[in-house]
Amino acid sequence: MSSMLSRFFADVGFQLTLAVQVAARAGSSWRRRSLIADQLFQSGIKVVHVVLLVGLFIGMIVALQTGLELSRFGQQDQIGTIVALSMCREMGPFITATILAATVGSALAAELGTMAVSEELAALEVMSIDRISFLVLPRVLAAAIVCPMLTVLCDAIGIVGGGLIAQSQLNVGMSLYYDSVLESLNDRGLPFELPKDVYTGLFKSFVFGGVLAVISCAAGVQATSGAMGVGNATRKAVRDSIIAIIVTNYFLSWMFFNT
Amino acid sequence: MSASVQTKRDVIIRYEDVHKAFGPKVVLAGFNLEVYRGEAFAIMGPSGTGKSVALRHVIGLLKPDRGVVSVDGRNMATIAREELRELRSRMGYVFQEAALLNWLTAGENVALPLRETTRMPDAEIREKVNAKLALVQVPDVYNKMPNELSGGMRKRVGLARALVTDPEIILYDEPTAGLDPEISSSINHLMRDLAQQLHVTSLIVTHHIGCVRTTADRVGLLDGGKLNFVSSPQEFIGSAEPRLVRFLGDKLD
Ligand SMILES: Nc1ncnc2c1ncn2[C@@H]1O[C@H](COP(=O)(O)OP(=O)(O)OP(=O)(O)O)[C@@H](O)[C@H]1O
Ligand SMILES: [Mg+2]
Numbered sequence: 001m002s003s004m005l006s007r008f009f010a011d012v013g014f015q016l017t018l019a020v021q022v023a024a025r026a027g028s029s030w031r032r033r034s035l036i037a038d039q040l041f042q043s044g045i046k047v048v049h050v051v052l053l054v055g056l057f058i059g060m061i062v063a064l065q066t067g068l069e070l071s072r073f074g075q076q077d078q079i080g081t082i083v084a085l086s087m088c089r090e091m092g093p094f095i096t097a098t099i100l101a102a103t104v105g106s107a108l109a110a111e112l113g114t115m116a117v118s119e120e121l122a123a124l125e126v127m128s129i130d131r132i133s134f135l136v137l138p139r140v141l142a143a144a145i146v147c148p149m150l151t152v153l154c155d156a157i158g159i160v161g162g163g164l165i166a167q168s169q170l171n172v173g174m175s176l177y178y179d180s181v182l183e184s185l186n187d188r189g190l191p192f193e194l195p196k197d198v199y200t201g202l203f204k205s206f207v208f209g210g211v212l213a214v215i216s217c218a219a220g221v222q223a224t225s226g227a228m229g230v231g232n233a234t235r236k237a238v239r240d241s242i243i244a245i246i247v248t249n250y251f252l253s254w255m256f257f258n259t
Numbered sequence: 260m261s262a263s264v265q266t267k268r269d270v271i272i273r274y275e276d277v278h279k280a281f282g283p284k285v286v287l288a289g290f291n292l293e294v295y296r297g298e299a300f301a302i303m304g305p306s307g308t309g310k311s312v313a314l315r316h317v318i319g320l321l322k323p324d325r326g327v328v329s330v331d332g333r334n335m336a337t338i339a340r341e342e343l344r345e346l347r348s349r350m351g352y353v354f355q356e357a358a359l360l361n362w363l364t365a366g367e368n369v370a371l372p373l374r375e376t377t378r379m380p381d382a383e384i385r386e387k388v389n390a391k392l393a394l395v396q397v398p399d400v401y402n403k404m405p406n407e408l409s410g411g412m413r414k415r416v417g418l419a420r421a422l423v424t425d426p427e428i429i430l431y432d433e434p435t436a437g438l439d440p441e442i443s444s445s446i447n448h449l450m451r452d453l454a455q456q457l458h459v460t461s462l463i464v465t466h467h468i469g470c471v472r473t474t475a476d477r478v479g480l481l482d483g484g485k486l487n488f489v490s491s492p493q494e495f496i497g498s499a500e501p502r503l504v505r506f507l508g509d510k511l512d
Contacts, residue, residue, distance in 0.1 A: 115360070123358040123420075126318050127372040128344045134375070 011240070015218045018132070022140050022214060025133045032138050039142030043104040044149065050099050055154035058091050059083055059161030067170045076170045080180030083162030088185065088197045092155035093147075094249060097208035100147055101241035105216035108139055109237030112220025113230040121221060131221075140213040147209025148202040155201070200256040204249065211248055212241040268295040271428065271460050272317055277326035278484075279312060286312050287323070288484030299454045299461040301471045301492075304481035305506065310464040311355060313481065314430050317462060318352050319343055330428070348376065351421030355432040355464075357413040359405040359420070365413075366392070366401030369420045376424075391419040396445060411438045418446070422453075429453065431463040435470050447473040468496065468510045480506060 029036065063083050070076045112135065115121050124131050159181055166172040185195050216237035223233035272294040279287040286309035294300045304310050315321040316328040322336040329335060330346060338346065359368045369388045373379050379387075392398055395415040397408075405413055414437065421429060434450065435443040451474045453459045463474060471478050471492050479489035480503060488495060488503055496507065 118356060119354050119358040120360055122315075122320050123352070123354055123360075125320065126347055126350070126352045127376065127420075128347050129371065129375045 011218075014222065015215050015240075015244075018136065018218045019210075019214045021132045022137050025130070025137050028133045028137065029141060032133065032141075035134070035138035036141050036145075039138045040146055042107075043100070043139075043142050044146040047099060047103045047150065048153065050103065051096055051150045051154050052157050054095055054099060055087075055092065055157040056161040058095055058154075059087060059158030059163075060165050062086050062091065062158070063162035063165035064169060067165060067172075071170055076166075076172050077176060077180065079162065079166050079170060079172055080177040081184035083166075084159055084181040084184045085197055087155045087158040087162070088201045090201070090249075090253075092151045092158060093201045093205040093208060094245070096151045096154045096205060097147055097212060097245045098242060100143065100150070100209065101212045101216075101245060102238055104143060104146075105212045105237050105241045106234045108143075108213060108216040109220040109223075109234045110230055112217055113223030113233035116221055116223045117225045117229050136214075136217045136221075139217055140210055143213035144206050144210040147212075148205040151202060151205040155198075196256070200252075204252045207248060207252060208245050211244050215241045215244055268298075270294070271296040271331055272462060273327070273329045274313070274316070274486075275327045275329075277313075277316065277323045277328055279309070279316070279321065279323050285484060290326070290481075290484060290486055292479065292486050292489075294460060294462055296460055297454070297458045298476045299450070299463060299474050301463045301465055301475035301478040302481050302486065303465060303471065303478060303506070306466075308481050309484065310481055311432050314352075314432055314462065314464055317428075317430055318347060318350055348424065349427045351424065351426035351429040353414075353418050353421045353429065353431045353434050355436070357405075357410075357417035359413055359416060361405050363405075364401065365397070365403050365405060365408060365416045368405065368416060369423050372420065372424050387423060388419070391423050392416070394422065394449065395419045396442065411442060414438065415442075415446070425457075426459065428460045428462070431461060431465070433464055433466065435465065435467050440469075443467065443469065444473070450474045466510070468507065471495070482506075 063079055066082050067076055067079045070078055070082075112121075115135075121131060124134065163174060163177045166177045167174055185198060219233045219237035219240065223229045270293045272292070274290050274292040277287050277290040278285075290313060292300070302310050302313065312321060316323060316335065317330060319335040319338070327334050327336070330350075333342060333346065335343075359365070360371070363371065366385075366388050369391060370384050373384045373387065389398070389401065392400060395418045397412050397415045397419070400408060400412065400416065405416070408416065414434070418434060431450065435446050438446065447470050450461060450463070450470075454461050454474065461474065463470065465471060475492050477489060478492050478495045479486040480495075482502065488498065488500060490498070495503065498504070
């Protein structure tokens with residue numbers, strides 16, 4: 001029990017240290033732009049279809065679950081508002097980050113884990129190449145950029161999915177649905193053009209992307225040799241990323257909406 | 260060579276009573292060695308006795324549990340970061356499995372230390388990389404990815420990468436393992452030329468007696484965590500010591 005606890009603290013300590021080290025090297029982002037662009041492509045394009053598919057169904061599920069309840073009270077006209085808010089605030093960022101943890105996170109851990117096991121990380125070290133700036137920074141930044149971009153897609157397709165259900169199952173017309181979506185996402189007099197529900201969601205996504213990439217890279221670089229090393233690192237990356245996304249999600253939501 | 264002459268020579272790599280264990284597994288136990296500036300020293304030994312582990316200490320990838328490994332008079336376990344960087348820039352390390360980054364071409368792998376740690380212009384880097392690739396006899400691989408190359412070719416690209424910064428000290432981990440005899444022999448001669456013409460200090464881990472014969476000034480056997488039978492290649496090979504005879508038995512023919 002105490003050894004599990006000390007492992008946990010050691011892991012979290014390593015992840016936090018890595019996060020700080022990445023942040024300290026943010027200044028070299030421009031120099032690393034081509035590596036970042038590679039990673040944007042690697043981590044973005046390859047999961048677009050997954051995000052679209054899952055987002056569509058999540059929107060449909062939300063519409064169905066809440067819509068049937070609402071219609072019992074004759075309130076089904078509200079469905080556009082509910083789908084839009086729940087997608088933008090919560091579902092879009094969370095679902096997208098979870099998909100990225102399972103796909104990009106596991107790939108990062110496997111890639112860096114393989115590099116650790118095959119002495120490529122040692123080779124970079126003896127060449128005095130800063131591995132954090134060279135390997136970790138581009139991956140973390142790319143994930144932090146890609147995650148909100150994919151979240152926008154997820155939000156949008158989720159709202160479309162909700163609309164399909166509204167029309168087919170709840171007898172809410174398309175124009176009524178989209179009017180209520182737009183109205184609920186309208187500017188509420190904040191300093192930005194974007195409504196708070198959207199930009200807090202995107203900010204959360206940005207944080208989730210960074211968190212999952214830092215945790216996955218940490219798991220990768222700590223991979224031990226042997227047949228199980230990389231596999232364990234990958235599993236740990238996905239597990240820890242998802243836990244961290246959920247915990248971070250709570251605190252960010254609390255920060256933004258606790259008024 | 261008499262003892263008095265040896266003591267006058269300049270020691271560049273020194274292991275003093277080095278102990279290293281991984282958990283319960285004791286790998287080095289009282290490892291001692293002094294490598295002189297400009298010398299080529301070969302470490303032989305059965306598989307799994309800790310030759311790679313011993314080599315990694317020299318460049319600071321591992322720290323001893325006890326004892327000291329020093330390079331150019333500086334303790335590699337306690338050296339300051341900046342000094343370590345400076346010292347490493349004067350060393351090259353040839354990894355046993357090449358350790359190339361698989362998402363860069365062979366040429367970019369070799370160029371990496373120059374790109375990352377110098378301000379050398381692109382054209383000059385390319386020229387230098389091509390020269391080193393030619394030196395290790397893989398001239399046409401600049402644009403090939405590592406997974407398109409054979410193990411032996413990757414190994415030579417790894418060697419080119421270690422040479423590209425023109426190091427004073429080169430650490431070779433089985434530089435000729437897995438290469439055919441002809442290529443092995445030319446790599447051996449390359450290593451000897453580097454030592455003789457450029458006065459590079461070499462520490463070579465190898466299984467090949469041919470490599471020892473061609474390149475080494477002295478050789479020792481790592482066994483039981485210690486370096487034994489340190490001598491010239493001729494004495495080493497001709498020794499009647501039962502342990503050496505047993506170890507060398509299948510390698511001499
Ligand atoms: N990082 C490590 N963690 C745990 N054990 C290790 C580590 N590195 C090496 N060992 C163990 O130390 C021993 C010596 O390993 P080393 O790689 O130095 O052998 P070697 O003499 O180079 O063998 P080979 O000729 O096969 O390359 C082995 O038993 C290995 O399992
Ligand atoms: Mg070895």
